[in-house]
Amino acid sequence: MPLVITVRGEHESWHPAERGIVHLSVAIDGPDRSEVFDAAMQSSGRVHALLTQLASNDGAVTRWSSDTVRVTSQRPWNSAGEQLPLVYSATIGYIARFRDFEALAMFIEYVSAVDHTTVALVEWELTDEATREARAEARHLAVIDAYTKAREYAESVGLSEVTTTAIADPGMLADVGSGSEHSGGATQASARMMVAPAAGGPLALNPENISVAASVEARFHAS
Template sequence: MRETTVTVEGRFDHHRPAERGTVTLTVGFEGRDREDVVRRVVAEHGRIAGDVQHLQEEPSPAVTWWSSDRVRVWSQRPWNQDGKQLPLVHHAAVEVEVKFKDLVRLALWVEDVATRDGVSVGGITWALTEATRERLTADARDRAVHDAVAKATSYAHSLGLSDVRPVAVADPGMLGDGSAPTTPAPAMQMARAGAGAGAGGALDLKPEDITVEGRVHARFAAS
């Protein structure tokens, strides 16, 4: 009996609450006096760095990692509404990233720094730990293969065929027949930050669950 080729995509998704949150913020000032602008940025940056180092060195650290760029300084001459060029304005800024493993402490810290003069919180990226991500990715791939087998078997039975034999399995788009992923998303999606005012005016951060995807393309011979 001639074999029938069955090509399917296996899928499985894990959804897990975030385990880490990385805050991105900028300390920046502007003014007519260049030295004063730079001094204010350096002072506030030092204050933030001290806070972060304390959070990292506690007996039960809330912070796992942080980084800071060098202070950037630039100047420009703005124009008024009449088209006249105004005196030189100096700018200074530095960007800081802080990764928290204690998400409650993260919310408290962001609530504090967001009210400081010259500090702008750019956002929070939520993620899983590397160990959790790798474990869930491996499991999702395994379950995606089982899903592909189940789909191929179902198609074969619908055609009145009973024997299903695997011929090829690959990551999406790598079977060499023009197959492409049905979704362009990566294996793990980073969740965006959601923030709002909670009870008593406290900052209420509600990250979306992290999605870890398993996708596989597989070809079977059915007879």
């Protein structure tokens, strides 16, 4: 009767970021609704014009989107418990995906100087094609890792023939513990913005590498 060996195989690889996704917003508060709206639209127009230019003719921006302007109002309270006059707030959000990191750094410098504009976050990604390739490789190497483990277990008890009987995504083989949380090839990290200030020079972005990991469960017979 063959010995049943059930193991988990894993692999993780790291890849240079290929896309930078910047999140920014235009936000302004004030007592006059029209003035708040006009100021928000003026700043937003500068951001909109630059993104349109960068996205044209296969430029530095692969795609971008923006919210419509939202205007809200509230009456705040002061420390004495007194309700203050009405305050209006206008906000417009933007998301832009860059292929050119030097252009991204220049864009951040430019919009940071636009009134009422704040860069909230930069995330890093692989292209869709690179992600698919990295996931396929990670799954392949996770299976090899599982088979290698099974052979080592078999050899440790004097067995030499190992036959694969089942390969599954994590959680599909009931007698394998929860173990790693890696899915069958999901991208595990999207790095946040890393900014290196350059003394007297332009802004420098330092994107972290992107982790792509895979985990499989496998069952073998050894004899």
